[in-house]
Amino acid sequence: MRVINAVFAAGLLTGVVGLMASAPGVAMGQATERPWMNASLAPEERAEMVLQQMTTEEKIALLHGNGMAHAPQWQMPLTHLSNGGAGYVEGIERLGIPPLFVSDAAYGVRSSGENGKYSTALPSSLGAASSWDIEGACAYGGVIGRELRAQGFNMTLGGGVNLTREPRNGRTFEYAGEDPLLAGTMVGNLMKCEQAEHVVGDIKHYAINDQETGRNIVNAVISKRAMQESDLLAFHIGIGIANPGAVMCSYNRIDGDYACENAYTLHDVLKTQWGFKGFVLSDWGGTHSTVKASAAGLDQEQPMADFFGPALLAAVKDGKVPMSEIDDHARRVLYAEFLSGIVDHPIEKSVVDVMGGMEIAQHIEEKSIVLLKNDGGVLPLDAAKVRTVAVIGGHADVGMISGGGSAQVDPPGGNAIMPPGKGATHWQEHIWFPTSPLKALREKMPGAKVEFYSGQDLAEAAAEAKAADVAIVFAYQWESEGVDLATLSLPDNQDALIEAVAAANPRTVVVLETGTAVTMPWIGKVAGVVEAWYAGSAGHTALANVLTGEVNATGKLAMTFPKSDADLPHPVIPPLPAEDKGAGSGAVDDRAHVRSNYTVHYDEGLKVGYKWYEAERLEGRDKSPLFPFGFGLSYTTYAYSGLKIDDAAKSVSLEVRNTGSRAGAEIAQVYANLPAEAGEPFKRLAGWQRVELAPGETKTVTVAVDPRVLSVFNEKTETWSLLPGSYGILAGPSSAETPLTGTMRLR
Numbered sequence: 001m002r003v004i005n006a007v008f009a010a011g012l013l014t015g016v017v018g019l020m021a022s023a024p025g026v027a028m029g030q031a032t033e034r035p036w037m038n039a040s041l042a043p044e045e046r047a048e049m050v051l052q053q054m055t056t057e058e059k060i061a062l063l064h065g066n067g068m069a070h071a072p073q074w075q076m077p078l079t080h081l082s083n084g085g086a087g088y089v090e091g092i093e094r095l096g097i098p099p100l101f102v103s104d105a106a107y108g109v110r111s112s113g114e115n116g117k118y119s120t121a122l123p124s125s126l127g128a129a130s131s132w133d134i135e136g137a138c139a140y141g142g143v144i145g146r147e148l149r150a151q152g153f154n155m156t157l158g159g160g161v162n163l164t165r166e167p168r169n170g171r172t173f174e175y176a177g178e179d180p181l182l183a184g185t186m187v188g189n190l191m192k193c194e195q196a197e198h199v200v201g202d203i204k205h206y207a208i209n210d211q212e213t214g215r216n217i218v219n220a221v222i223s224k225r226a227m228q229e230s231d232l233l234a235f236h237i238g239i240g241i242a243n244p245g246a247v248m249c250s251y252n253r254i255d256g257d258y259a260c261e262n263a264y265t266l267h268d269v270l271k272t273q274w275g276f277k278g279f280v281l282s283d284w285g286g287t288h289s290t291v292k293a294s295a296a297g298l299d300q301e302q303p304m305a306d307f308f309g310p311a312l313l314a315a316v317k318d319g320k321v322p323m324s325e326i327d328d329h330a331r332r333v334l335y336a337e338f339l340s341g342i343v344d345h346p347i348e349k350s351v352v353d354v355m356g357g358m359e360i361a362q363h364i365e366e367k368s369i370v371l372l373k374n375d376g377g378v379l380p381l382d383a384a385k386v387r388t389v390a391v392i393g394g395h396a397d398v399g400m401i402s403g404g405g406s407a408q409v410d411p412p413g414g415n416a417i418m419p420p421g422k423g424a425t426h427w428q429e430h431i432w433f434p435t436s437p438l439k440a441l442r443e444k445m446p447g448a449k450v451e452f453y454s455g456q457d458l459a460e461a462a463a464e465a466k467a468a469d470v471a472i473v474f475a476y477q478w479e480s481e482g483v484d485l486a487t488l489s490l491p492d493n494q495d496a497l498i499e500a501v502a503a504a505n506p507r508t509v510v511v512l513e514t515g516t517a518v519t520m521p522w523i524g525k526v527a528g529v530v531e532a533w534y535a536g537s538a539g540h541t542a543l544a545n546v547l548t549g550e551v552n553a554t555g556k557l558a559m560t561f562p563k564s565d566a567d568l569p570h571p572v573i574p575p576l577p578a579e580d581k582g583a584g585s586g587a588v589d590d591r592a593h594v595r596s597n598y599t600v601h602y603d604e605g606l607k608v609g610y611k612w613y614e615a616e617r618l619e620g621r622d623k624s625p626l627f628p629f630g631f632g633l634s635y636t637t638y639a640y641s642g643l644k645i646d647d648a649a650k651s652v653s654l655e656v657r658n659t660g661s662r663a664g665a666e667i668a669q670v671y672a673n674l675p676a677e678a679g680e681p682f683k684r685l686a687g688w689q690r691v692e693l694a695p696g697e698t699k700t701v702t703v704a705v706d707p708r709v710l711s712v713f714n715e716k717t718e719t720w721s722l723l724p725g726s727y728g729i730l731a732g733p734s735s736a737e738t739p740l741t742g743t744m745r746l747r
């Protein structure tokens, strides 16, 4: 403890001086004294040079956090230096290595309210994934990276890429849907561009952290082949694109061992099979041991130093942890610092670009909104014909809902449905952004009477709907880290409200503000359905643009919407044993429950989302979804033709024509069926392209198929193989509609 305290004391200085560390373009003296400051050298080389200069205590200082600013139970002597973030890691001031100022930043920078700052809320990750727009993902990451830097942070905790295996998972909104290629590509591009702003990038929560129920204790049981071909593939693709400095291991166990001391997922897969060179940090309180975790490949404990502080130093001295492991851990942290540019580009606090962030958030949301139903062309609202609009429910007069937990972004002015100025008082408060769709619609439709009714009184709502040309019901479903949804049904009697309004006016449109799929018992009775997700800081404007047709609808679902909970692989989430009640609901590891036997068997294996529904159908069980993966309508129409397959190049091309009268963007999707020997008869997404098309225009779409999405994993040899044989190729507008078919022959 004594040694560590001395290091803490040294850090008091580091925290201050680190912020003022040298800029790129190093002075001559420094170049000779500190050759690692030469930015033209490779990050690996620079890290190695620094490592050679370091004492054991300095190395260990890089391997643990120093508390969490806003968690009283997690305070340490240096917590006050953390800039109000989730974590703080000391730098080595004498060697010019800055501290890590770490903040959560899933859909925007967290804790801006408590820190007296402003952050842009982007649309939820799931929403943005529904744009299938890689440039948008990059812009998303860019906003967050710049705002982190402006606020004095140089490391993010964003980058959630867990698959939507369990759609009731309270964190579904933080992730990018159910397909490994789509999720990995979107999150990978997001994080690539975020890290390019000089923040250490992160991808999380590694791995199989697919539900919140008992998240600190649950043992997720799944075969190696299944996890490699599903959740791990999403991580592999994302990490490959982003090359993030860090990967966060998750709270849960995987086949027995905690994810933060799991030699298979950390050492064997992430670091050896994939060659990941950055560092692994534990989720907050997710470290459970010193010797085992260090050997398995955990590099940094967060947010405390219970296992990787004095205990790690003692283990080194006792010969229980070899110095080579300490060197490997420290080298990885240093590598991440050089890689991301935080050594060469010291933080300079500045004013967040509010308008710039708002504009990007609006455009991403416009592309993320999914038009699910549009009977009789009820949308777009025709300003020339629609004289009265009844806007009903969902607090649409004042704002739009957001997702909670450590992802929460604080809204300007506080929660829109609470007294002014009152911010989030609890990490699971239901926060409404002051983004009123009612006001936005009124602005877009100055000639119409657009009135709001709360929907509390069903009879009143029905009567007002009846009197209006069009009724728009706003429905919400709140989600947060730490708690799963019991069901995909809408809460708070909203199904009854929609039924009542739809019965009164056939021109009823439902706008959904949800973090995951919802069931729609009323689907046959409404004319229109629009999924707006958690829409972010400019969501109201984006939504009004799509509802009025100023912007065409282009988004397509990044996850399947089932007809009922009963159709899911797990009709109910396995309940926690009585003695474990409450586990997982906290932000942190709940050590009282560590001996729990709570287990979830992911017997559906790699059949996540659309693969599950197709596999069930092939076995004679009809669970056809309400809306399939990849589905979304537009105000124009498209036709597909001319499929061409190049076996040698593993590429597929086709033509998409805009057959309607409006400009639009179509997301053309290519799927593949593996040869029968694979034993996986359901299709896989093999690629896509989002193409802008003027009315009447035709474009050729070319998709290069990543061999990883055609390969199968052999768990005996721990290798991937691309089987020789015939691959069925299917292409079209969604996973359920693939008018073009052909064969790719691989030798």
Ligand code: BGC
Binding pocket: 086, 104, 157, 204, 283, 284, 406, 481, 587, 588
């Ligand atoms: C969450 C992480 C988050 C961390 C720090 C944990 O509870 O699972 O996603 O980054 O807290 O706030």
